[in-house]
Amino acid sequence: MDYVMRTARADEWPQVRQLRLDALKDPAAPVAFLESYEEAVAKPDAFWRERAAAAAEDGG
Template sequence: MTYQVRRAGRADWERLRELRLAALRDPVAHLAFFEPYEEAVRLGRQEWEGRASDSERTILVGEAEDGTWVGMVGVHGLVDHVEVVGVYIHPEHRGTGVAGQLMRTAIDEAGGREVRLRVHQHNARAARFYEKLGFRPTGASAPDPRDPGLVAYELVYRRP
């Protein structure tokens, strides 16, 4: 299967909502999101339109040949680096290459700046994936706001 990576826009708010809610319900992927499902499901159209068209954060989506959204990556550009947030791939499309396409596009969006992200201590599969792409630990970590006994480790990608 082939995938297209593109930016989400305001008109995509319903599809973004559907994909985000799927991520928050996913038994593994929800670790990457600090937003509880119960809060996200209550958001209205305006909030979702705002998320889909936020000028400070780009949401890249992976779209299958049939138009189905199968994954997403948020790219938040800062002055000296880019932060990748909200990475999610629908379970049926994990291992197909779409995650790599999304992340390579996110890296390209950085325009040569460092790319940073955090990976939850219980998400070893994601950590291995990021390391294969060239991300390396920085040594920094942050507590999980839902459970301060757990942490998310920061990884960084620097262009060779």
């Protein structure tokens, strides 16, 4: 299987959120990401929209 890596677009914030939440389910995630699943899942949609938009503007 081939993979392509690219910067997320601002309108892809739901996918950005889901990828982050999936990654945070790993038992080592709090150490790797300095955040727990519970902290991330509690953040409002506006946070995820802003995060995706900032990453898109900065090129990742």
